[in-house]
Amino acid sequence: MSDNRFESSTVLAKQLADAVSLCLKERVEQKGRACLAVSGGNTPKAFFEELGKRQLPWSHILVTLVDERWVGESDPSSNAGLVREHLLRGPAKAAYFLPLKNSALTPAAGFMACENSLHEQISRLDVAVFGMGSDGHTASWFPHSTALDRCLDESGSAWSCPVMDTELAIPRMTLTWAMLSRCQKIFLHFEGDEKNSVFNAACDPGQRQNIAAMPVRTLLFQSQVPLSIFRTS
Numbered sequence: 001m002s003d004n005r006f007e008s009s010t011v012l013a014k015q016l017a018d019a020v021s022l023c024l025k026e027r028v029e030q031k032g033r034a035c036l037a038v039s040g041g042n043t044p045k046a047f048f049e050e051l052g053k054r055q056l057p058w059s060h061i062l063v064t065l066v067d068e069r070w071v072g073e074s075d076p077s078s079n080a081g082l083v084r085e086h087l088l089r090g091p092a093k094a095a096y097f098l099p100l101k102n103s104a105l106t107p108a109a110g111f112m113a114c115e116n117s118l119h120e121q122i123s124r125l126d127v128a129v130f131g132m133g134s135d136g137h138t139a140s141w142f143p144h145s146t147a148l149d150r151c152l153d154e155s156g157s158a159w160s161c162p163v164m165d166t167e168l169a170i171p172r173m174t175l176t177w178a179m180l181s182r183c184q185k186i187f188l189h190f191e192g193d194e195k196n197s198v199f200n201a202a203c204d205p206g207q208r209q210n211i212a213a214m215p216v217r218t219l220l221f222q223s224q225v226p227l228s229i230f231r232t233s
């Protein structure tokens with residue numbers, strides 16, 4: 001795991017955009033196309049704006065989401081809406097975007113359609129950028145969620161999982177570790193003192209088995225996929 005710390009959000013966003021651009025460019029050169037999965041929330045906006053400006057072979061790049069709230073794209077909490085507004089502009093407008101939400105009423109009802117579109121359009125992800133919540137969640141893998149076993153079952157065949165815990169204000173769809181563990185490269189991106197403390201707690205080797213308390217440990221204590229942390233200092 002490489003740990004990269006930057007003095008400001010602006011520098012962090014630029015450096016992460018450089019690192020992700022390099023991976024995407026290499027993958028397009030090697031295999032003719034690349035697949036990128038990105039997270040939502042507040043943190044990635046500046047990174048999206050940086051990445052979207054880069055001159056990459058966008059028409060050969062598929063962009064999808066690590067997770068999504070089950071709301072329409074015009075809802076302010078929609079990750080698809082966020083990506084369209086902040087990433088898929090300028091040169092990046094030429095990318096192909098695959099949202100996770102479909103027209104079904106709930107994530108459970110939309111699961112098969114979501115699963116089919118992922119399997120039809122992606123053979124393997126190349127790059128995934130994760131965020132982290134201050135409760136130690138990443139993607140929509142929440143502490144003690146009833147969906148956690150399915151989300152983290154590495155040998156499962158499902159690439160997506162509905163997350164409908166009653167505590168959640170809005171039900172969600174998330175990619176699973178079965179899909180994300182086959183990625184070429186993963187980044188974990190977060191900012192601020194509070195999240196630095198959460199990260200330190202998550203890294204405690206004595207707690208490495210306690211994934212249910214902080215699901216972000218799935219990324220930190222694995223060896224299948226190279227992981228780079230990008231954060232403020």
Ligand SMILES: O=C1O[C@H](COP(=O)(O)O)[C@@H](O)[C@H](O)[C@H]1O
Pocket residue numbers: 039040041042043044066067068130131132133134138139140
């Ligand atoms: O719920 C979510 O939160 C995390 C972190 O979001 P932030 O606003 O604290 O940056 C994000 O990674 C995830 O995709 C999103 O659905």
